Amino acid sequence: MRWTEFAVKEARQTLVVWEARVGPLKPPIAVEDLADLLYLLAIDVTFDLPSTLAGRLYAEQRIIEVRRNDPPRRQRFTIAHEIGHYRLHVVAEGALTSSYACSDTAISKSDGERHAVPALHDASLPGFSVPHLVAPQLSPRDMRRREIEANTFATELLMPAQLVEVAVARYGTAITDLAEHFEVSRQAMQYRLEKLHLLPPSGPQTSFLGER
Ligand SMILES: [Zn+2]
Numbered sequence: 001m002r003w004t005e006f007a008v009k010e011a012r013q014t015l016v017v018w019e020a021r022v023g024p025l026k027p028p029i030a031v032e033d034l035a036d037l038l039y040l041l042a043i044d045v046t047f048d049l050p051s052t053l054a055g056r057l058y059a060e061q062r063i064i065e066v067r068r069n070d071p072p073r074r075q076r077f078t079i080a081h082e083i084g085h086y087r088l089h090v091v092a093e094g095a096l097t098s099s100y101a102c103s104d105t106a107i108s109k110s111d112g113e114r115h116a117v118p119a120l121h122d123a124s125l126p127g128f129s130v131p132h133l134v135a136p137q138l139s140p141r142d143m144r145r146r147e148i149e150a151n152t153f154a155t156e157l158l159m160p161a162q163l164v165e166v167a168v169a170r171y172g173t174a175i176t177d178l179a180e181h182f183e184v185s186r187q188a189m190q191y192r193l194e195k196l197h198l199l200p201p202s203g204p205q206t207s208f209l210g211e212r
Helices: 003-022 031-039 072-092 140-158 161-171 175-182 186-195
Strands: 042-046 053-058 063-067 099-103
Touching: 003 031, 003 072, 003 140, 031 042, 031 072, 031 140, 053 072, 063 072, 072 099, 072 140, 099 140, 140 186, 161 175, 161 186, 175 186
Parallel strands: 042 063
Antiparallel strands: 053 063, 053 099
16 A cells, blocks of 8 residues: 555545534534544644744644634645644554654645645644654654655544545535635645646646656
């Protein structure tokens, strides 16, 4: 299984559990409630993040920090991305890195395949001690993989393929309307439609590896 397929599968599984909890899914996905109720992750919308970071997950403390200056739709994507790190890398891989610090470029507005620059720092949260945690040295490739997986997870969580297809069948492919419907950025919506082959690609598709 390609690792992005694993991320999609995990996001869908998350939505299945969420649906059992809240009833039939409909957009917009309540990502803050989902973080809280399914994963016991607290959201802290803060001015205190370093300027380069859009979001940060403190895995052990179960806190997601989100940059306060960002537009709400951007913040929703950041939260979904950090839930992705939690589900895919903390829970599934058992990667007890003390924090995942995610830059603007790492948290792509699309699904990360165009811009994926990992930023993984071993930062402790003030007031919390994180003793005896040894972050394993990840290769740049593995760090990049994690960022892309988190973006793939976020995309599926906020714009589930099935719900997008239903919305397009009902409302058409007007990006602004669909983006509002799902509470995501226009760019994220456009990229999602392209990936689902509901829109023709807008430009040259570049591999995130940039080598092919
Ligand atoms: Zn990240």
